[in-house]
Amino acid sequence: MDYQAVINRIISEANSFLGKGKIADYIPALAEVSSDRLGIAVNLVDGRTFKTGDADIPFSIQSISKVFTLSMVVGAIGEDLWNSVGREPSGNPFNSLVQLEHEKGIPRNPFINAGAIVVTDRLISLYPRPKEAILDFVRSIAGNADIYYDTRVAISERENADRNMALAYFMKSFGNIHNDVEMLIDVYCHQCALSMSCSDLSRAFLLYANRGVNPQNDVRILTESQTKRLGAVMSTCGFYDESGDFAYRVGLPGKSGVGGGIAAYMPGKLAISVWSPELNNFGNSLAGIEILERFTTDIQRSIF
């Protein structure tokens, strides 16, 4: 399989699905990104790497960071986490709060905001310096010591965090948040502001394709079983209310962010990440999903 040829051809055809989405604009720092940014990176577990377009330009990974914090917490406390966060898809977004109320403050899964906030809360309980710990982890699996938070984005997130503050206080009223809410949301806004390129993300997601072993240094970070299970959660919950459709069209476990990035992987084979800032109605990169659908069609593989 000539992966370079595949991604080159896909990117050459990408104009047809640019200009149809909408850049996230809830914070100014995200709204400023150029809408025609487009990058693809593919990393194979055998070590080969392929990339095209803006694959080396860092962007705000936003919710993709939820996979990394979840990996840190699952690696540290294991199955106990699932007493505090469910792993079922969340259904209609407009029900998220009534769901939280109905389930006594237990979010349905770790990729909706409420669930990710609980995961970060547990991470804070584990690490005295949580923001540094997250950086260390991400740098380690991406093999890039230059990954940083985009502080301007983090501050902007913090200034627009009323809704996440509400979620955190609401869960705290049920006893499902253990740390100070102000500090928690500060850490959470920073993790969303992690700045990484497609190349960084593909290298990092090799961890999952490689069944839990960090391919940068052959250190096992997650058990095979933990890795397989994170894959199941990404596969059923990774794309907001478009998760079922993503499984249907693409068929890979993965995670998207409102910065326009998507990272996904095929177990035992490869990791792929795409960046295109324009979002569809579900908040996922419009071109990113098209590109991944073409990619799995071209290489004739998916998990199904």
Place this chain on the structure above:
Amino acid sequence: MDYQAVINRIISEANSFLGKGKIADYIPALAEVSSDRLGIAVNLVDGRTFKTGDADIPFSIQSISKVFTLSMVVGAIGEDLWNSVGREPSGNPFNSLVQLEHEKGIPRNPFINAGAIVVTDRLISLYPRPKEAILDFVRSIAGNADIYYDTRVAISERENADRNMALAYFMKSFGNIHNDVEMLIDVYCHQCALSMSCSDLSRAFLLYANRGVNPQNDVRILTESQTKRLGAVMSTCGFYDESGDFAYRVGLPGKSGVGGGIAAYMPGKLAISVWSPELNNFGNSLAGIEILERFTTDIQRSIF
């Protein structure tokens, strides 16, 4: 891999998870089934078959039939179906009606009752004799001309169908049901009353493991792409509000029924079905899920 040894060992250990669930009792005909029934059948795409326990005793397949009617309709009208039925997991069950209202009568996926009723409605529009057509299809893919409806179960279902009548009329009020509601629910109650054994179900599910080609006669029924997509829907929506957990623990596309049956498959490899009537709190076979988890652990394979 000695599959026979694997399923023999699993069934020998099964006592530990019997007696902990509850047989479906909303209709008398289901409540009468003996709670210690237990069968496993495995069919490989290479033609080998393995079975143990009560694998050849027919039981009421109930919601597993939704996969078959969906296959018939998708095979006939293709992607158009998805304008009338979504393919996203449904979230909390108690929200199903408010979801239908919010989405103007479009059910979230074809495996919740509302969605399966829409699929059967379309099937009625396609086949002048729908009940016969469903029998023909199921017999063809299972390679067993003796599959019938359990009429006693069908009648009992019909007498307890007020809620499904309500769903059908509700969707009809939005224009999403095209046929007479009384007839529609009659057909629907019959499909739920299909009586098949584990062996029947495993052979039938080979269709999906075999990427859309009927292994009984090498006739293509679904395109590769349609098959892959049905797999995605089973994977994200096949186990009611335990779908995410099933993906997490088992990692195979599949479908359960309240008769205690589960059918699942590994693409390109095999189909497996299990029958144990006691259900867990989500309405899935309690032992069935345990057995499938052990099976994928023992053979060290899942789609993730």
Place this chain on the structure above:
Amino acid sequence: MDYQAVINRIISEANSFLGKGKIADYIPALAEVSSDRLGIAVNLVDGRTFKTGDADIPFSIQSISKVFTLSMVVGAIGEDLWNSVGREPSGNPFNSLVQLEHEKGIPRNPFINAGAIVVTDRLISLYPRPKEAILDFVRSIAGNADIYYDTRVAISERENADRNMALAYFMKSFGNIHNDVEMLIDVYCHQCALSMSCSDLSRAFLLYANRGVNPQNDVRILTESQTKRLGAVMSTCGFYDESGDFAYRVGLPGKSGVGGGIAAYMPGKLAISVWSPELNNFGNSLAGIEILERFTTDIQRSIF
């Protein structure tokens, strides 16, 4: 108080709030009504009557009929009804079904459709010929033997009753409907199609102003306590999701219908009814509410 002068002045100023609403058009028979119809009738408990405009032209009273069937059932079975129907305002209309599900098939009050259907179901259990019984009751309290069902409207309602069929089957699944659903909805569609004028309605509502005694013949129909309580239900639930606002602006117990009618009363004093077919966003007569607000302002009385 010169009531005739008051209603004459109000109707002379009514042009300012005509042409701003929308006639109910979910069935053709209602949509044909002329939008500039406007009538007011006032009946005092002392026997005086006042009217203006189209006060003697019959129209489809629709949901106002729910007060009459409720009176019949409360008069016959008393407080027992309230085990099957609540008496709390219903909140957001889009939650009606999830509410029914949450409350195990008990509708929140007798004036939402689900509640009125339960009331009619009980009425059917009480009267062998329910449609005749309703006519008898209404003719008796309105003192008009010429009140009939508008059969054309009733048939049209029946043809568009999918949603009410859904509600009835849904409640039946919880055991809260006792009679055949087809027959029940037929009776319900007829009661909605009762054809009465403002004069008829005002005379009929004198029953409530007169504390339960039929002013036509001095026969007690409801106890004082029952009457007072029906007034409380009208006051909190009589105007769909505008009930609070109606209490706020008008301050009288009453009931509206999508035919554009409103009937209301002041305990011990008078009954008033208004007809103007154009509805506001809540499904209540737009001019009707304006007129009643001016009326209570002009006569400087409300229950508050």
Place this chain on the structure above:
Amino acid sequence: MDYQAVINRIISEANSFLGKGKIADYIPALAEVSSDRLGIAVNLVDGRTFKTGDADIPFSIQSISKVFTLSMVVGAIGEDLWNSVGREPSGNPFNSLVQLEHEKGIPRNPFINAGAIVVTDRLISLYPRPKEAILDFVRSIAGNADIYYDTRVAISERENADRNMALAYFMKSFGNIHNDVEMLIDVYCHQCALSMSCSDLSRAFLLYANRGVNPQNDVRILTESQTKRLGAVMSTCGFYDESGDFAYRVGLPGKSGVGGGIAAYMPGKLAISVWSPELNNFGNSLAGIEILERFTTDIQRSIF
């Protein structure tokens, strides 16, 4: 009417409904109150006063304070408030958050917590020293300069305010909270901790019975129209999810608090308040409602 005899007889029979409810225990300071406290005070607009039992012992008025802050804000900014807070009953309590989301942060009425928090937010915008302003207002209408906040209760409320913090941040995310959330919830917790006796409350509620004129000094505080409208809101929304039932059984506008107090009034006639700390399932004083039902039955008056 010998009001003293009426309330004496009612209190003498009150043992039959004591011991059946549950004292609010979400904060320690409330849980410590003696469950057999029982007081009644009645104030007529003509100046006569009647009281019995523990009518002069101050208790935590909790949500009854919402009537006072609402009166302050409506008196100052009038109808504009209703752009930010609705006046419809709220329906099922478990839907409060989904309702807020659906209505873009506009609470359904000023007596659910979300609505009362918006009212207090506006009060903070009006008064540089809001806690002092509330004290001044309440002292003025109750004619008692010794009314204070129970600081211990206020602190305890503040320590258990996670849910109210969540509500405030959630509404702020929609732009419907204008002041700092920490300060807002501090003021809100204080107003709930106002300590008043039945006698204080009855005197204060004479303001509403007296159509907006402070009977302590004949100063008009609310217009007649404003007063009438506050009565409508109390009548439809004053008793949580038991508002319809309270209208049905008692038929007076009023407001309850989880401290076990209820204040109500009959327009033009009298104000009455009751205190009994044991609550029913809806969070209203169990004996309080019974007593008020007997009172309106005995004096044969209600607004209906």
